[in-house]
Amino acid sequence: DQQVKQNSPSLSVQEGRISILNCDYTNSMFDYFLWYKKYPAEGPTFLISISSIKDKNEDGRFTVFLNKSAKHLSLHIVPSQPGDSAVYFCAASVGSSNTGKLIFGQGTTLQVKP
Amino acid sequence: DTAVSQTPKYLVTQMGNDKSIKCEQNLGHDTMYWYKQDSKKFLKIMFSYNNKELIINETVPNRFSPKSPDKAHLNLHINSLELGDSAVYFCASSRIRGNEQFFGPGTRLTVL
Numbered sequence: 001d002q003q004v005k006q007n008s009p010s011l012s013v014q015e016g017r018i019s020i021l022n023c024d025y026t027n028s029m030f031d032y033f034l035w036y037k038k039y040p041a042e043g044p045t046f047l048i049s050i051s052s053i054k055d056k057n058e059d060g061r062f063t064v065f066l067n068k069s070a071k072h073l074s075l076h077i078v079p080s081q082p083g084d085s086a087v088y089f090c091a092a093s094v095g096s097s098n099t100g101k102l103i104f105g106q107g108t109t110l111q112v113k114p
Numbered sequence: 115d116t117a118v119s120q121t122p123k124y125l126v127t128q129m130g131n132d133k134s135i136k137c138e139q140n141l142g143h144d145t146m147y148w149y150k151q152d153s154k155k156f157l158k159i160m161f162s163y164n165n166k167e168l169i170i171n172e173t174v175p176n177r178f179s180p181k182s183p184d185k186a187h188l189n190l191h192i193n194s195l196e197l198g199d200s201a202v203y204f205c206a207s208s209r210i211r212g213n214e215q216f217f218g219p220g221t222r223l224t225v226l
Contacts, residue, residue: 032213043118043204043217044157089157093213099170100145100208102215104157 003027004092006105014113019077021108023090026071030092034102035064035075038087047088048075051095080112117141118218120205126224127195135190135221137205145169146188147206147215148180157204163188195225 005024013019021035031052036044050057050064050073057064063076077084087109091102118139127133139146147170148160162170163182177193192199202222206215 034213036217041219043206043219045217046214049214087155095213100147100162100213100215101159101170102213103159106154106156 001026002106003030004090004103004105006088006090006108008108009106010109010111012111012113013080015082016079019075019080019084019110019112021075021077021088021090021110023073023075023105024071025073025092027092027094027103028071029094030103032093032095033064033066033073034091034093035062036089036091036104037084038089038107044089077110080110082112082114085110085112118205118207118216120203120218120221122221123219124222124224126226128226129195129197131195132191132193133195133223134192135203135205135223137188137190137218139186139205139207139216139218141207141216143207143209143216144185145208146182146185147208148188148190149204149206149217151202151204151220153201161188161190192223195223197225199223200225 034049035047038044066073087107089107090105121136145164147162160174161180166182179191181189202220204220205218208215
């Protein structure tokens, strides 16, 4: 039972354009969502997060949108840069459980072409 | 000045052997985690310790035993290694059960 799904294994965009990465979840108890970025042979690094009380959070070129009714979140990268090429994981947690347990999606590989 | 470090980075061993992976964090965090990334690239939590106390123990075989000598260290010991244990293992840490977790570089375990 995959509670967090990233249905697009890969995405290719041109430098300067917008990258949109999508994530769906099934557990309505999730109340905190995160995006991580991972380069080959490195660990995931935290990118941006959003609480379920918000529908948008922005940090520089990165914006995360949350649609609770659709159980869907997306990460927008504008403008995309070649250095953004990496695997992006979305993750979710039940913050009120106070365990710090994150459920990860299977990742989307983003390639930004110069 | 690495925040979360793991040793070794690569580990190749035979079935049936016992091996350990070490993890250390210098971020002053209270909570540490072990994740397994399998061949399908799923990242799944295995264990979590908060101030040396086990707080998450997913359905992991008893052959896997975490050990936390202090809150800056969380080691993973694996007995009687099996082919299916081949994966990349990531250690992570966070503030007290905080959601933003900082990951180590991973240990690629190959069981032959």
